[in-house]
Amino acid sequence: MIRRNFLKFIVSMGLILTLITLMLPCSILAQPPVEEWVTTYNGPGNDSDEAEDIALDKDGNIYVTGYSYGDDTDQDYATIKYDKDGKEIWVKRYNGPGNGTDKAYALALDKDGNIYVTGYSYRADTGSDYTIIKYDNNGNEIWIATYNGPANGEDEAQAMAMDEDGNIYVTGHSDGIGTHRDYATIKCDKDGNLIWVARYNGPANGTDHDCTIALDKDGNVYVAGESEGIGTGADGAIIKYDKDGNEVWVARYNGPANGYDRFCAIAIDKKGNVYVAGESEGVNTGRDVIIIKYDKDGNLIWLARYNGPKNVNDGVSCIVLDKDENIYVTGHVDEKEELGILWDSLTIKYDKDGNLIWVARYNGPENLRDDTCCIAFDQYGNVYVAGASEVSDTDCDYITIKYDKNGNEIWVARYSAPGNTEEEANAIALDKEGNVYVTGGGEKSGSDYATIKYSQIVEITPMECFEVNFVKARDKKGAKRDQIMIIGSLKLAEEAMPFDPEIDVVTVAIDGKQITIPAGSFEEKNIWRLHYYRFKGDVDDVGRVHMHLDFDKCRWWMKIRGKDTSDLVESDGGTVELSIGTNVGEDSFEWTRKCKTRWAGFAKFIEWPPIRCCTIWP
Template sequence: MKILFLCVVILSSASLTIANDNPLWTSRYSGITTGIDEVRGMVIDNTGNTYITGRSQGSGLNNNYDIATIKYNQNGDSVWVKRFNGGGMGLPVDEPHDIAVDNLGNVYVAGFSIGQDMTSDFITIKYNSIGDTVWVRRLTGDIGINQIAYSLDVDGIGNVYVTGTGGGNYLTVSYNSNGDFLWSKTYNGIGNDFDAAYKLKIKNGFLYVTGISRSVFGSSISADYLTIKYTLLGDSVWIKRYNGTDNNYDEPEDMFIDNSGNVYITGFSRNTSSAESADYLTIKYSSAGDSLWVRRYNGSVSGLDEAKSIAVDNSGNVYVTGRSVSSNGYDYATIKYSSSGVEEWVQRFNGLTFNSYDEANDLALDRFGNVYVTGTSQGTTMIADFVTIRYSPQGTMQWLNRYNSPANREDAAYFIAVDSLGFVYVSGNSVGSNLVADFLTMKIDKSTNIEPFNSSIPDNLSLNQNYPNPFNPETKIKFQISNSSEVTLTVFDNVGREVAVLLNQFLIAGNYEFNFKAKGLSSGIYFYRLSSENFSETKKMILLK
């Protein structure tokens, strides 16, 4: 397996510094058969554990899907794997949509399970820290009525809150720590049509849910953002509806609540009745439910722009990411707004092939205000990879991590988290050699020593002698490229065997410095080769341990 970790700081349009730190670990889950396994949620705890849930094909009737939940320790080792099969008839499908963990290490999963009547039921599962099933709660509607849970959260005393759709209405349910039913609330919108809550958050003793609510009966092209604030006893505090341009379709994708109780929601809002024309749509409400500002982002060309994730820093700055159409594809598009809604910067990532398909799916912040974005991006062979980017609070790209699976198949990251030490966790789906998707989770160490380098654009391609030389165990390799191109930097031992691929990437013209760490190599003579288009140069270096 070759995993490239590219760490960059953009000092100007022509100056980048690279380091070859690989992810600390990657873990793949291929299920119990050769079927499809797809991640649906990820969460981390305060002690370095990572929890993943998703749907996984089993060995039963019709290759049914089970709910598969995994706990990894801080080293990426699987602590436990639990599968849930609801035992439904006909089409036995069980699928999660969200996962949470409490301060005691209990794990909660919510989704749906096809019941005996072949309709879907709310399903909520609680596992303890060692993976034992504490309780399972199935909420069944009337005959023929589907109920699907999309999001959940846990309060400080272990009460669980789940939201989704039931019978075409918002359905929000609360259980205590023992799984006893506490209350349920429904919301039927003004259109008396389909309503579904997609996100639920708890903050400062209140519960917030948001989703879509069709505003015109029988119209699939007219829907609004619909946000409700409840007390933890289920009493409604306020309900807010946002109806965008010309009564068209508006759908929220993510929600964030800050420490003051301000509510931030992002998603997309169609400009017309066409599904191919939409903008990012971000709203800030006060704790009292007043609309403080609404911002639309229309991208670089008119077309489909969809925000997927939102986060807010301690100063109230708002960060949104998603996919935005360009002239020949889709780009990552990440935006920073001030607390008052002023657009501070927009950063677009157009991938390696420039005009490929690039889609950001999730975003997280660290305690310093750095912005981490992950998603899927087509590589030079037009096969999609995990791509994770870190931006400074000022919008400067600091590093980019691209992961191409061993099978060189499609990889798509959907979830990202950053812990208090700055370690980055990413999870998504990765197609393996059997041509079906697996869960793929990785932990990235971002702590790399980065130094500025000359910002001038060189006249030609050249490779410098590493320094220091001899070295133990690290050395710096500088090189210059005069034209943007595919670049490889490879290390060989003294008999010509390839021992490391440091770089295999499209780079813009500029001056580069690579920090080579040779901790896994023994003392001896090595050669490093730079190749780019019609250029190739090799130099010798000596490792003395």
Template sequence: MNRKVFALVVLLWGTAVFAFPLWVNRYNGPANSDEMVCAVLTDAGRNVIVVGSSPGTTTAYDIVVIKYAPNGDSIWARRIAGSGYSNDIAKAAVVDASGAVYVTGTTGTYPDYNILTLKINANGTDAWSATYQGSAGKGDEPVDIAVDEAGNVYVTGNETNADNVTDIVTIKYSSSGSREWFAIFDGGATDGAAGIGLGPGGTVYVAGSSVQGTYTDYVTIKYTSNGAEAWSEYYNGSGNAEDAASGLAVAGDGSVFVTGKSATAPPPGGRFNWVTVKYDANGAQQWAKTYTGANAGAEAYGLTLGSNALYVFGKVMRSGNSDYGLVAYNPSSGDTLWVRVHNSQFNKDDVPSQILLDGQGKIHLMGSSKDANSRFDFYHIRYSSTGVFEGTGARYNSPYDNDDQGVGIAVDDQGQVVITGVCYWGVTSMNYDIVTVKYDSAAPGIAEGRVLPKPAPGLVLAPNPAPRNAGVNLMVAGEGRAQIKVYDATGAMVMAEDIQVPAGYRFNGLNSGVYLVEVNQSGKIQRAKLVVE
């Protein structure tokens, strides 16, 4: 079921401003069970594509791809199910200039999954699909996907070999879906991919981790356009312990940047710092830079390359909690340009999941942040290219005030931001649904304290939530006259009445959505959230 719910996002404590939401969409699959989401994308037409996984009624997990118009209307939704009781789980996705969507994920039954890659045309029809099964016929799983300007598709992931350890597998498909080559990287023990990037002349770069001796090291691999290995390089940190890459970025000259986490000592001692390494196009290490946070630990989750800076993001530890971390480096020298650590207003765990550099050079961090009740909300913040904090883009708390895990972000060419994740939805029959929120980052928030699930003292709305065709009773404490105003999700006032209190008032005719109800009694203002289902 695809259900649209409008929501209000408002001014937070102090000066942190939330942008105004344009729409909120929820996807709950036919089995009414736990959904997963891996990506949100925008195409050249500003349409929104959400990619995830959803249990079926007669199948296990199916890959689900949903396309929304810029105004939030559903254009199409696809469910891709393998044969039998196959688990089909999306892992990564990308969209090309024509609006075609490419998805890679797993298909099959545990533990012998295969790698499924598919292309869906902009109109929602199938273009092609391809399945890769490793030579040992055991578990294979993709990690990342990329597409070039010619429509060739590149997938990297992990293939289980005959010794039951994983190697890194990288596959190239033509624009028509035929497999052109695949390459296996075997570092001698367990290897795992973290990301893929495309370089000049059809070259392909893969970053990951490889066990060398006792612990893992970063491994970076370059392939030629025909899939031959050009070079591979390892990075072993100063702690001579675990080093695990999390992502890479490729420059136009073929140099490559890799980041991740590096342990300061073998267990049980030590902690993780993040380390970023640069190699030139020939594989020669140019520099390696360590960021320690506040000397309590830091782990890099990814990076993006701008015109004048390399931006690395991750988690920075603080007194048992974590904050969003962002470091800008000079790409040539590796010198640190600036460092930003963001602790949200509730002073609890903030865990980023994605970095995005938009067309205006602004840096967006998306993830999850614990609220006053120690439940996670979607949480998005934004910086300028020079590190100026431009505010909290959105803190989305679903209507039932449960666990909300932020996953992905996209920004269209008008600067409108779309975030997605999963929300624990419901009261009695609860499960995680895919929730996608679009908002205008340039629009002001409503001048109001954070809207809480419960009405303000002295203001009662019943029923709340209310069925669409039912009236809503409003009761206000006190005596005298009161002015009632109701605002919808666009910020427009949809109702205004002048009533006598303590007498109640009943209003009807509101469409489904979330409203802000404001009561003004001689300058004393009370506000509450009203949900109409």
């Protein structure tokens, strides 16, 4: 009798705690990230070192590249591999034959784990040349490929892309003979052999700077930047090449002020539409953010401009698309009439038709210059940006900001390097577990590469409220089952949830970190029903039931004694009936969505002996 009463008490407390949690909005669960590690790299020259790009492999290793002062070698390429715990595995430096300035700007990995870096290196006889280096996974140099333009002058690669066959595409600017500076795009095969070179000289025969590249699914290549026009100043210019390097089309944009316009970033959707982002001089508005969508034939579909409230200089430097073809850009907005005195970080979301959805701005604690230059998003629609936040005339911090899909700020992480340094994050990456990696450095003497890993409690995405109706539940002997209640679901990884039935709080453990959800009032609306199920086993044999419910599907997972079974039931978004098993032990429940408000919910599983509670996170 004592045991039965105690069990009833535990079950009732579990229901109360579940309903308390069910009534809590997700914002209560938002937590700042945890700085798991910071790893720095100071080159042998003990001077300024700056990482420019980052990539992750399937095993969780991290690769960064950039440039670093050597001992009597000026600036050199410096590429580093770290393991998932931030431990340095290898460092590879490259000093070009001219013993001058060598800077790497971009990094890519192929499916075999090889690493490619590109930028430019100096030679006494040819000036600066495009330089691509391929390393194997152990850091061994496989080959070096270079490109020297026709004028033997300044040839500087800025961006790189790779196709599924391992071909490498690099773009930047290159001095021409009688053409001043041109776009120059090259394609190399996986062995470093040059396949083709495509150059573009704008109509004014002036300065043309290319800074970004993208590929579509058909192997076409897109490059963009700024190109001098005839009487129009610098114009935004994007070029499409086919896979053989033939020019397909050129699209140029001259803004309303006939002034300075440039494209800084490209994205391509699955239909082959092309999006470019950058800045464009407006009439009495300074420079404005500009987003243009072209179709696959280079026809302008729409153009969106954003002018900040002070009519000064605003711009963005990167762009990404989500699965619904919404567009995200990030950069800065000037918040003071004096040019460049006060910048805020600026992140904007547009829909696929160019309609503004939201604008998010971040002003750092010192009310100085804040700028974000890299962007990523996760599977839940959260957006991450990183860059720099000024704290004094001589000191900048890394900033990393997370916004939800509606543009609400979830958290801000700041990193300040030791000493009085100007540091900025230049690149960001996310892994499949939701960890965030940023890297960067600074041009000021004493600045080092700094690469940071942040872990976070992946955002809890609640499902809709629903009603669970008991249909039939029998055990293998035909007896009624007892001890299970199913209340709701959360979209996260499964973790144990201990709780104390004598106090009105519940503690959720996620990835080893604790969230405490305070007690609160709740109202039972009779949309849930309690049912019981009994699992038999020792303390290491926990039966877990997993349930996932979304707009049109219901999935039920059961794990008993290490064996998984699952079933998937399609529905019309209203009611589904799900059965597991076909014999005497068949279970059957009916799930009906009852409300539109999305709340968090838990399911608890009670076993005697011992008493246990677990959450489920499908």
